[in-house]
Amino acid sequence: MVDPVSPSRRSRAPAGAFAILLIALVGCQQELPTPDLAGTSIEAQKARDSRPGTYHNALTINAGPLGKVETCADPDIVRGQQPGDRHWYLYCTTDPLNAKDRDANGNFNFRLITMAKSTDLVNWTYVGDAFTQRPAWVRPDAGLWAPEVVYLNGKYHLYYTASDTVAGGSAIGVATSESPTGPWVDSGGPAVEPHPAPCCADSRRWTFDADVIQDSSGQNWIYYGSYFGGISVRQLSADGLRSDPATQKEVASANRYEGSNIFVKDGWYYLFVSATDCCRGPLAGYSVFVGRSLTPEGPFLDRDGVDLNATYVGGTPVLTMNGNRWVGLGHNAVFTDAAGQDWTVYHAIDRRDPYLAEPGGLNKRPALLDPVDWEGGWPTVRGGLGASDEVMPAPASQPGQRSTYRVAKEKVAEPSKLLTAYSDEFNGTVLDKAWTWVRPPAPAAASLEGGALRFDTQAADLFEDSNNASVLTRPVPQGDYLVEVKLSINLPDSGCCFNFSQAGLVMYGDDDNFVKLTQASIWETRQIEFGKEQAPVPPGFPRYGNTVLSAAAPNAIWLRIAKTTDNGEELYTASTSRDGTTWTRGSTWTHQLGSNPRVGLVSMGGAGFTARFDYVRVYNVKQKFPK
Template identity: 50%
Template sequence: MKKSRGIHVTVLFALASLLAMGTPVSAATAATDGATDSTASAHATAGSDRRGSDPGVYTNPLAPQVPGDGVVESCADPTVLRGQRAGDSSWYLYCTTDPLNDEDVDTHGDPVFHRVPVMTSQNLVDWTYVGDSFDAAPSWAEPGAALWAPEVIYSSTFDQYYMFVVVTNTASAVSGVEGCDSDSAIGVATSPDPTGPWTFSDTPVVAPRPGGTGCAFLWTYDPDVLGDTIADSGILYYGSYYGGISGAALSLTADGAMADTDAATLVAIDNKYEGANVVQKDGYYYLFASATNCCNGALTGYSVFVGRSTDPLGPYVDREGVSLTAENTGGTPFLTMNGNRWVGTGHNTVFQDAHGDWWTVYHAVDQQDPFFAFQTGFTKRPALLDAIDWVDGWPTVNGGAGASNDREAAPAAQPGQVSRHRYRPDVTQEPKRSLPRYSDEFNGTTIGSAWAWQREDIAPKATSADGVLRIPIQAGDLYVDANSAAVLVRDAPRGDFVIDTRLRVDVPAGCCFNYAQAGILAYGSDDDYVKLTESSIWNTRQTEFAKEISTAPEGWARYGNTVVGPPGDDWTHLRLVVQKLTGAERRDAGEDTHGFTAYTSRDGHAWVKGATWTHSLGDDMRIALVAYGLPDPAANLTAEFDYVRVSTVKERRRG
């Protein structure tokens, strides 16, 4: 578990998953029922409650039926596999260890943790829960170890299935250190059938990896194997924030697997990514990985980013050409919040349907129903399904619109079927008409009178010269009740508007200047704002996009964040679009009044669209600049703002 200050890119997993395991329901022993190149055609599968009267549509979230006992309301870290043997027409969905729904408690009222629940489907929309993969953790695990983030493949050589899974806590004989609970590893189990029974190998595929002395182990999480079927060798990806994501050669045996971890290659930098999924298309390998906090309730900012490479072990670069291992870390947003009910859209799996069209299944958080009913703070993560469009060689969800909340065209789950999904490019926003009254080129020798410090008594000595505003980075913060940083504010327009700035932060290369940051805010108060900054996070530089609220129910978060595109090597361009919400938009957003969409650019020309947070900042919403987060004021670092330009909004459809 890791929590940062300043940028607060918390990477917490559901704490409840670390509790002692409850009794699983039963081990599944048998299957039941044994990109937009689509063309127009009716979908041929049978209708159901999930589809309404039209068999060719569905709505999120997926809600697998628990026979005689409701539906599966949480399916975190999902992975999807089509039956790989001839004649197997089923699809299989596997989830991380969690309760199934709000009522899934034992006689004492404690949650029941299911060790890798399994669902089956004939149409990729209507799923049925058929049991759990395991009754117990492997013999080399500590009692109470959880099993996370399953990955299932088929071996044509051995004619059996392999499940790779995180084992969160290993025995001291495996890790070599007594008394640790963070010595995670990757285990593997084999089965003749995709629903089990599964038999664990006697040793880990990836053993606990020391990250220092004592119990400092790297996070050995989130396995992914390249391909659904392999012969007896392939590539295994694994890792998380603490340690980064690596790829290693994988060899299968009749009863397990081995990975050449001594020759592993780092494919995504530490302190930004986890949850790898790699697929191959048109000569490229695409690495999908998730960033920020998976489990922060209604303020979960978890999002998926993508890079591509001509080699399965990289280097992977984003659409701007920036490597996912660079300090100014690359990654093109693939799936992130779009302003509707779904936040925390992450840890995805990518696959092709029976017609060859591309889809993604991922978990998300309903911001109006974020927690299990039996435990506030335990984030519930249902599985969602959406179409992938490929635009100029890059994947995007629903044309860039992201997670769907309305009726969508269903996949082609069986041979001969065709999905009715059609590519429709998402709306993008950009400046239209300049609003000089609210803008500043900083051409004077003093800060203009339109600006004022929110806390003048602690304000740094800012200067304006040569067309640049310079603000020393304070050893302060603006997080929940720790409001010890000064904020430079000015009035904002009443209607929709765009804030643009060009800035740089003179943080030296390398680690660590946590969490020095500078950027722009839509500011209601110290406890109600939306923030877009360039930030230093351990060994990385990232663009943080955050939201804070002043009040929340007990046990709910007040601060949440995600990230956008990579910062520039010198100057970084930040853009925040503010638009009023109406009608269904407001209802989806829990009656928030405005949507705030982030963009970043390395050169001021090619812009990366990021997430949309919603918020209600009132009629006194202002524009603000900040420069804070440095723990050591003796470092004497400065943020420079070239301008602040405010404009009206123009919308267009990209692509």
């Protein structure tokens, strides 16, 4: 999706001296001897050239006198297909190149899908925009988003989202070219037309974010969709220009996912999808999840066997916040380098430099690159380490190069010694004296019964200025620790809408500074939400942001938050389990909750439901490699 705006402080790369040197070298190239660097033989130099270099996120895209391309949302990468073409090509959604990319009136130049090329997948050169004007069937003020480029029938096909059309509603368009950089000739109409969401006959669904594959039989398929309407797949014509509505199937729930990307490996179709808000600056919780299927039409199940199209919606986390500077990671594309190593390109936001210009405006979403590993048939980024913010071995971009990337695994926080003084099994008849209420509920709304805390949901909330929900809190130990709760909340197994009834765990500094992990009803889905609120913030900055985790559960759910520290920052990492034994790690929020944070329990967002907390357990933390 497009970001409807982040101050650039990067200087332009000097060009003049380099250009003079380059001209001199080209003019003299017939007289230059073959280099033999550091006295090595030509064979040794060739061996050295077979090893890729290094890179550091974000990717560098040079635009000559226009400066650096500082935002490349919804990126897609393809390799040149014509004989002799050694380049890779990068495509980005409609955005300005950088904060200085403005017209004579000072307004941003929204470029209609930027294009860049590279021979090493690391250093990129901007080569222009796919379109100089919108196709006639697209409204003149529409965005052209989320490029997807594939090579079919000897031509490059550029699929794009038209955010609005002359006919009304969003659609997927397609243009073709003999070259990966155009000129692009539009097909004259949508490949996927505006049409209703499955829920609502008179609506216009969000027909966004195309991805196209061809299966082993030669059948083309197009995936598309976003939060309103969910994600669907259709058969695509042999020429790649039109899809068949009669073949449409829904493969991922509405109000959960967008940005679909299909990657085929070892007979499986892996559906990568992105969830939550792409564009909340330093509080963007955008994250990538995956499910897989043996057929292009699904069903796509996550690692726990939960359908991405279920009410308690499935999805195994692949790429999410890990505590470094990168937040809002998503809308990825997976590809394979020349040495057979898989990689993913995606956009993210630097939480310390989130905007192209004024705060709260256009989000700066540069393109990032990281290796994809496979564990037991499931993808993981950098062996679980996630987005990189250090020097990394570059991909093998050319035939004959050898990959120098080696998988490393991250140590994860797991419970160690149970700290009984900070824990509660709720086996008594009255609350332990360590518990105190922030805004006590009505006496009948909460009680101990049957070895659990019963806590009715309230028509109240803990959100920005709406701080009227009751929070049951108690102290936590100094230093690092892990909190675990087991709970259930009797939300309906299907149906809409019970927004935003929820229950769960809060690491509470005060009403405006906390992280929250709850099982929640979100439109027609049930999800695990992991949110962060902070105050005060600079003018224009958001106060609340959220992400989601793996599948919720209708009967009982186990939730954990591990608090650790790194370079003076507090890191809060969430995990979930559907059985209390097998845990799936999710995102990490950074926060500063002050000198006396407390663990809290909430049951709120809408009256009419009941949560039961079986226990609250607080542990020391140990760091270990996952199995």
